[in-house]
Amino acid sequence: MIIDALKNSELAECLHPAFKSVFDYVKSHDLLRMEPGRVELDGEDVYINVVEPEGKDKSAAVLETHDEYIDIQFPLAGEETFAWKSRSGLVKLREAYNVKDDIAFYTDEAGLYFTLHPGEFAVFFPQDGHAPCIGTGKMKKAIAKVKVKK
Numbered sequence: 001m002i003i004d005a006l007k008n009s010e011l012a013e014c015l016h017p018a019f020k021s022v023f024d025y026v027k028s029h030d031l032l033r034m035e036p037g038r039v040e041l042d043g044e045d046v047y048i049n050v051v052e053p054e055g056k057d058k059s060a061a062v063l064e065t066h067d068e069y070i071d072i073q074f075p076l077a078g079e080e081t082f083a084w085k086s087r088s089g090l091v092k093l094r095e096a097y098n099v100k101d102d103i104a105f106y107t108d109e110a111g112l113y114f115t116l117h118p119g120e121f122a123v124f125f126p127q128d129g130h131a132p133c134i135g136t137g138k139m140k141k142a143i144a145k146v147k148v149k150k
Helices: 006-011 019-028
Strands: 002-005 037-042 046-051 063-065 069-077 080-086 093-098 103-106 112-116 120-124 128-134 140-147
Touching (some): 019 037
Antiparallel strands (some): 069 120
16 A cells, blocks of 8 residues: 655556556546546556545445555545555455455454545555545545556
8 A cells, every 4th residue: 555645646656557647647637626437548457437425434434455456546625534454464254356346345444544635645456455435424536446467
């Protein structure tokens, strides 16, 4: 997992060939004013979902993992809290891996909570169990999905 300010994104861009295109897009477009939906940067390999989920309480947050995609999450309005736990420590499977949706859910307790604000981001790799959208009210955020192997 990586947590940082968007202005420091170049430090993470070397970790995957598609990261630079994601960060360049986020920096050069006003995602806050965009309607919810999907923006394709490289077909199914790299895309961004702009979403407006309802915030949830920590007790309702469920850790998730992905096998095929890396998530880069960007809060666009207000703050968003995330839960995290290493996948190696996840043992309480709630929903088995769904290949179509590239997601599995766990009921393990998080090992760490952190809060991001607009202008910050978090990168979650397949080894990172994470629970997004912890907070109150409607949120607006962007979630970049980057295929692990290109």
